[in-house]
Amino acid sequence: MKYECVCGYIYDETAGDEDNGIDAGTVWDDVPNTFTCPLCGAGKDLFALQ
Numbered sequence: 001m002k003y004e005c006v007c008g009y010i011y012d013e014t015a016g017d018e019d020n021g022i023d024a025g026t027v028w029d030d031v032p033n034t035f036t037c038p039l040c041g042a043g044k045d046l047f048a049l050q
Contacts, residue, residue, distance in 0.1 A: 001013050001027075001028065001049060001050075002049075002050040003028050003047040003048065003049055003050060004047060004048055004049075004050045005037040005039070005040065005042050005046060005047050006040070006042055006046050006047075007037060007039050007040040007042065008039075009037050009038065009039045009040070010050060011028065011031070011047065013025065013026065013027050013028060017038065019038070020035075020038050022035070028047075031044065032044075
């Protein structure tokens with residue numbers, strides 16, 4: 001699944017976000033609630049299922 005930030009950044013569960021400490025294969029529910037968008041700083045609550 002993929003989740004899109006309000007700024008357009010996409011978190012892809014398959015790829016994760018290894019540059020920001022999220023391993024590939026990490027499902028969205030397992031991403032820490034403290035995660036913020038690496039582009040705009042928006043919180044996890046501002047992402048929507050794509």
